[in-house]
Amino acid sequence: MISLTVNGKAQQVDVEPDVPLLWVVRENLNLTGTKYGCGIAQCGSCTVHVDGSPVRACVTPISAVAGKKVTTIEGLSTMNDHPVQKAWIEVDVPQCGFCQSGQIMSAVALLNAKASPTDEDIDNAMSGNICRCGTYQRIRAAIHRAAALKGGRA
Amino acid sequence: MMTRRTLLKGGLAAGAGLAIGFPLVRRAGAQTPGVFAPNQWLKIDRDGVVTIVNSVPEMGQGSLTTTTMIIADELDTALDKVKVEQAPANPGLYANPVTKAQSYGGSRGVRDHIEMWRKSAAAAREMLKQAAANEWGVPVDQVETEPDTVVHKPSGRKLPYGQLVDKAQALPVPQNPKLKTPDQFRYMGKMVKRRDTPDKVNGKAIYGMDVVLPGMLIASVERCPVNNGKVKSFDATATKQIKGVKDVVQVTNGVAVVADSFWTAVKGRRALKVQWDEGALAQVSTPMINREYEAASKQPGEVARNDGDAEKVLAAGKPIEAVYQVPFLEHACMEPMNGTAQVTDGGCTLWLPTQNPGGHQQLAARLVGVPVDKVTVHTTMLGGGFGRRGEADFVTDAVEVAKAMKGTPVKTMWTREDDITHGFYRPATYNVFRATLDGNGMPHAWSTRVVGPGILIQKGRAPAGTKVDPAAVEAVRNMPYDIPNLRIEWVNKDYGMPLGFWRSVGPSQNGFIIESFIDELAHAAKKDPVEYRKALLGKSPRHKAVLELVAQKSGWGSPLPAGRARGVGVVFSYGSYAATVAEVSVAPDGTPTVHKLVTGIDAGIAVNPDQVKAQMEGGAVYALTAVYYGAITLDKGRVVQSNFHDYQMLRINEMPVVEVHILDSGEAAGGLGEPGVPSVAPAVTNAIFVATGKRIRTLPIDRNALKRA
Numbered sequence: 001m002i003s004l005t006v007n008g009k010a011q012q013v014d015v016e017p018d019v020p021l022l023w024v025v026r027e028n029l030n031l032t033g034t035k036y037g038c039g040i041a042q043c044g045s046c047t048v049h050v051d052g053s054p055v056r057a058c059v060t061p062i063s064a065v066a067g068k069k070v071t072t073i074e075g076l077s078t079m080n081d082h083p084v085q086k087a088w089i090e091v092d093v094p095q096c097g098f099c100q101s102g103q104i105m106s107a108v109a110l111l112n113a114k115a116s117p118t119d120e121d122i123d124n125a126m127s128g129n130i131c132r133c134g135t136y137q138r139i140r141a142a143i144h145r146a147a148a149l150k151g152g153r154a
Numbered sequence: 155m156m157t158r159r160t161l162l163k164g165g166l167a168a169g170a171g172l173a174i175g176f177p178l179v180r181r182a183g184a185q186t187p188g189v190f191a192p193n194q195w196l197k198i199d200r201d202g203v204v205t206i207v208n209s210v211p212e213m214g215q216g217s218l219t220t221t222t223m224i225i226a227d228e229l230d231t232a233l234d235k236v237k238v239e240q241a242p243a244n245p246g247l248y249a250n251p252v253t254k255a256q257s258y259g260g261s262r263g264v265r266d267h268i269e270m271w272r273k274s275a276a277a278a279r280e281m282l283k284q285a286a287a288n289e290w291g292v293p294v295d296q297v298e299t300e301p302d303t304v305v306h307k308p309s310g311r312k313l314p315y316g317q318l319v320d321k322a323q324a325l326p327v328p329q330n331p332k333l334k335t336p337d338q339f340r341y342m343g344k345m346v347k348r349r350d351t352p353d354k355v356n357g358k359a360i361y362g363m364d365v366v367l368p369g370m371l372i373a374s375v376e377r378c379p380v381n382n383g384k385v386k387s388f389d390a391t392a393t394k395q396i397k398g399v400k401d402v403v404q405v406t407n408g409v410a411v412v413a414d415s416f417w418t419a420v421k422g423r424r425a426l427k428v429q430w431d432e433g434a435l436a437q438v439s440t441p442m443i444n445r446e447y448e449a450a451s452k453q454p455g456e457v458a459r460n461d462g463d464a465e466k467v468l469a470a471g472k473p474i475e476a477v478y479q480v481p482f483l484e485h486a487c488m489e490p491m492n493g494t495a496q497v498t499d500g501g502c503t504l505w506l507p508t509q510n511p512g513g514h515q516q517l518a519a520r521l522v523g524v525p526v527d528k529v530t531v532h533t534t535m536l537g538g539g540f541g542r543r544g545e546a547d548f549v550t551d552a553v554e555v556a557k558a559m560k561g562t563p564v565k566t567m568w569t570r571e572d573d574i575t576h577g578f579y580r581p582a583t584y585n586v587f588r589a590t591l592d593g594n595g596m597p598h599a600w601s602t603r604v605v606g607p608g609i610l611i612q613k614g615r616a617p618a619g620t621k622v623d624p625a626a627v628e629a630v631r632n633m634p635y636d637i638p639n640l641r642i643e644w645v646n647k648d649y650g651m652p653l654g655f656w657r658s659v660g661p662s663q664n665g666f667i668i669e670s671f672i673d674e675l676a677h678a679a680k681k682d683p684v685e686y687r688k689a690l691l692g693k694s695p696r697h698k699a700v701l702e703l704v705a706q707k708s709g710w711g712s713p714l715p716a717g718r719a720r721g722v723g724v725v726f727s728y729g730s731y732a733a734t735v736a737e738v739s740v741a742p743d744g745t746p747t748v749h750k751l752v753t754g755i756d757a758g759i760a761v762n763p764d765q766v767k768a769q770m771e772g773g774a775v776y777a778l779t780a781v782y783y784g785a786i787t788l789d790k791g792r793v794v795q796s797n798f799h800d801y802q803m804l805r806i807n808e809m810p811v812v813e814v815h816i817l818d819s820g821e822a823a824g825g826l827g828e829p830g831v832p833s834v835a836p837a838v839t840n841a842i843f844v845a846t847g848k849r850i851r852t853l854p855i856d857r858n859a860l861k862r863a
Contacts, residue, residue: 032364033357042798073357096214097354098488098537123807134775136809
């Protein structure tokens with residue numbers, strides 16, 4: 001049994017220690033918002049927060065997060081009103097949307113670290129997340145918008 | 155932006171097109187009391203709740219929103235209250251009226267359906283108006299509608315749709331309902347937010363991969379490292395010893411490990427010992443293909459087009475010659491292939507991220523051995539489609555595994571590696587160009603010989619006796635430039651590498667080669683590339699108009715910062731005309747940077763302008779990825795690339811500013827998912843030529859060749 005906290009809730013999972021956090025979240029906890037895209041930390045679709053930092057859940061063994069606090073896309077807000085979610089809706093960022101949970105989790109982490117990111121900051125923080133539909137221009141706009149919303153400059 | 159004039163023209167064009175035959179049939183099972191269901195596309199209950207059926211799978215193109223806008227507009231209902239259902243597989247009711255198939259490719263969502271949807275909704279609105287007029291005893295031409303309400307203005311009386319349900323349902327369905335005039339549109343032509351965005355920012359949207367059913371198992375199929383290879387024999391002893399592995403079954407595409415989790419299924423695959431019959435493709439490697447393409451290009455091909463006598467004119471002159479090459483490409487949908495199926499005595503139920511619900515229903519019926527109507531297909535959200543999700547393989551996997559595990563629902567999932575190495579690839583081609591110019595520097599003779607495989611011929615989807623694969627020469631055969639002596643040939647060289655429809659298909663590569671070579675001729679003639687093209691587009695006014703639009707919007711000809719240059723391309727595909735001006739620079743180490751893409755699109759009518767822009771932005775990224783990185787190569791039949799580390803995608807730090815300008819021609823609706831792709835690559839490489847003097851004739855770009863010593 002491995003204990004961890006997911007979206008504020010204590011969980012105990014009975015899995016092998018090498019199983020990636022991604023599959024525990026998706027298959028044991030039925031939180032399917034976190035996506036599998038590559039399995040080798042190349043696409044960022046599986047991005048979640050562990051103790052507040054963004055990690056690629058597809059290469060994070062469950063044993064490495066024992067006792068830690070995990071936040072998935074489902075834990076970001078209860079009313080879909082996190083500033084990043086609001087900005088994403090305002091700009092209509094997603095197309096197919098499959099990568100967007102990961103994009104949003106990376107963006108939230110960026111904004112937590114830097115309230116008003118520059119375009120260069122966005123490039124650095126977001127270049128680990130692939131979007132095959134090509135929504136990058138809108139992601140950039142939405143991050144700037146979220147920064148404004150968060151800073152009360154809406 | 156959209157103007158009233160355009161909408162009027164577009165509206166009339168859509169309303170007057172009588173070429174498509176479709177009866178306005180009453181919805182099957184429509185006799186439910188208390189439900190007004192004049193056809194398969196909509197229903198209204200006594201509470202006034204409107205439900206619209208969307209037949210076009212949502213793969214990112216915005217069909218959930220656009221379909222709903224079109225129907226809700228003609229019905230005259232409040233868009234924010236409408237419920238939307240995704241159509242089940244039932245081609246009798248939901249097939250595309252043009253292709254007659256419940257399958258979605260070719261950017262056909264809006265353009266093939268808009269007339270039918272508008273008429274279906276307008277018929278419903280007329281019936282509601284008639285029901286109210288009967289109720290009030292007034293002539294129907296005295297009543298009109300507000301959203302969800304019929305109004306009689308002279309008396310001020312109003313009846314909500316919900317109260318008219320039973321009376322409207324009893325009326326005959328008008329076959330030629332009057333459509334709204336564009337000035338009456340509430341939604342079409344205006345920016346409307348996507349309906350699916352809220353659930354795509356909180357993890358609630360359900361893609362194929364996210365399907366969870368009680369008692370469900372997870373499977374993954376070990377496939378032959380060489381495409382088209384077959385299982386000779388296998389030993390699953392070690393696999394079956396792994397805790398959580400439930401079964402191992404042979405299927406058409408390999409050996410499936412069925413387990414209690416994906417991780418276990420993949421572990422089980424690694425423990426398999428499989429003997430493969432690798433098949434003919436195992437003899438094929440990319441250098442060999444390139445050599446043989448080159449050799450084949452020396453031989454005459456099948457003639458796809460022959461105006462005048464290009465061979466004679468070229469033989470008499472000193473032709474400008476060039477060879478263009480493009481590689482195989484894989485779609486790389488963000489969601490790896492998957493499918494969920496449950497086979498029971500009663501039939502088969504599927505949950506699929508599919509572009510082809512009708513075809514996949516038939517496929518499952520054949521595999522399970524049941525009538526088609528015993529197969530239910532639930533279409534989930536698609537994590538990208540791009541032409542990949544119309545193929546049969548991932549559904550074959552899911553159904554065969556579920557059949558072997560009868561009674562148990564099974565989700566069969568691919569790894570990313572499976573996805574890249576077992577795709578349906580955009581054809582690699584080798585293309586030889588020759589042209590001579592007349593005294594004014596304009597092309598007098600032009601010859602193109604395309605060497606490569608044909609998608610439609612390989613798939614058996616070309617009519618018997620087809621000598622020139624239509625997809626192979628699309629955007630070459632119908633190139634728009636007015637040239638007196640023009641010869642297009644195609645040489646079929648097919649090694650059996652599985653081929654597929656990659657976003658914009660033939661034009662994705664042929665737009666690049668044609669728009670590059672015309673640019674070479676413009677530079678050879680020392681003429682401006684935009685003016686040169688315009689002079690040759692006398693017979694193609696829509697090409698010319700969209701070209702002029704991007705030239706004007708990009709400030710074509712105006713000064714740029716040092717080191718930057720512009721290039722242009724214009725390509726017709728899927729009913730739409732698109733052009734791009736690219737602004738690029740190239741670093742001393744050969745790294746190209748695309749700073750800006752100014753794109754123009756004439757798709758006749760822009761139903762949802764913001765999503766037209768989104769498709770153009772996305773098309774540009776798809777194209778740029780291929781320009782920078784895209785290459786699938788073969789080594790003894792094995793696809794060398796396997797994941798995003800060696801099959802790279804454009805990332806946000808490489809994203810140019812993309813400006814989209816909509817040209818409102820008012821012509822019939824064109825496609826949008828694909829037309830944004832083809833003009834981007836040539837615009838970029840033509841700009842690189844201006845910036846560096848180096849002509850890119852092979853994709854992806856070889857950065858070493860652009861290095862400055």
